[in-house]
Amino acid sequence: MHVLIIFGTVEGHTRKIARNVSATVQSLGHQTTVFDAGDLGDVDLDIADAVIVCAPVHMGQYPMAITHWLTTRADRLSKVPGAFVSVSLAAASPFPEEHAEIQKLTEALFERTGWRPRMVHQAGGALRYPQYDFLKRLLMKHIAYREGGPTDVTKDHEFTNWNALAAFVEGFVADCDRPAEAGANEKSVA
Ligand SMILES: Cc1cc2nc3c(=O)[nH]c(=O)nc-3n(C[C@H](O)[C@H](O)[C@H](O)COP(=O)(O)O)c2cc1C
Known part of the structure; x- marks a missing residue:
């Protein structure tokens, strides 16, 4: 299987997360391509058997590069299993209301772009x-x-729980064999 890992970043921590995700996927015997949505050029979606998108929250928003990238490719991306890794400080907060706030932002991203992954992970970011x-x-x-x-x-x-991230990626890769269900693609929020 070839897994496409797309990320957006402002300060670089989500690049580190995307590379870590790639290493986990490769350790399971699969191929990866890692691509920065903010870069010029594009990546061939035809190579992808699955896609994992990683994006950080800044000032209550995901980067425009990711929003735009997803919006313009939502139809094509929906044909393969997808996972989303949201990166924020709120995910590592002890306050449940902050977790709820981030879930809302994540849901708004899916509504806005039309891309709905089957699995979502909320990862802690970095200062x-x-x-x-x-x-x-x-x-x-x-x-x-x-x-x-x-x-x-x-x-x-750093507030990223690397073990939890690896477990999420392993779970997603195992789930890729499952055919997509009709309607909503999202299966779990971790
Ligand atoms: C200017 C700024 C604004 C931020 N706004 C938020 C926010 O609204 N909610 C949140 O949970 N984290 C926020 N963060 C934390 C980032 O999500 C965290 O630093 C993340 O690791 C950034 O990822 P990046 O290095 O890939 O850009 C903010 C960080 C910065 C520097």
Whole structure:
């Protein structure tokens, strides 16, 4: 099986997640192609037996590059099994209302683009203080302080549960043999 892994990123953490997803898929004996939706050029969808899309939340939104990429290919993508990995700080938050908020954003993305994957994973993102500009660092430090998160701006802080991500990818790959059901494609939210 050839799995296409599409990602969008602003600060690079979702690229790291996409590469990790790719490594897991390959460890299961399958081929992968990893593509940044923000890059020029395109990827041949005909090679894909399945697709995994990874996208981060910034200011309550997924990157325009991902939204656009999905919208313009939703019909074609719907023909193969799909999974979505949403990346956010809210996913790692101890507050359930933040999880609910992210689920709403994820659902809105599917509504807006017309692409509905069969499986969804909410992954914790990262605070990459050293690479933020002054204002962004101040804003993110303020948000982290408010939520009891790390405020040491001299280093990165990762909140991704890599084991949970690998388990999700393994579950999706195993599920790809199952034929798509008529109607809604989404099967589970992890
Ligand atoms: C300016 C900014 C805004 C963000 N807004 C949100 C947000 O609205 N909700 C959230 O849960 N996480 C938010 N995050 C956290 C990002 O989702 C997290 O840092 C993620 O790892 C970014 O992925 P990327 O490095 O691939 O861009 C924000 C981060 C930054 C820097």
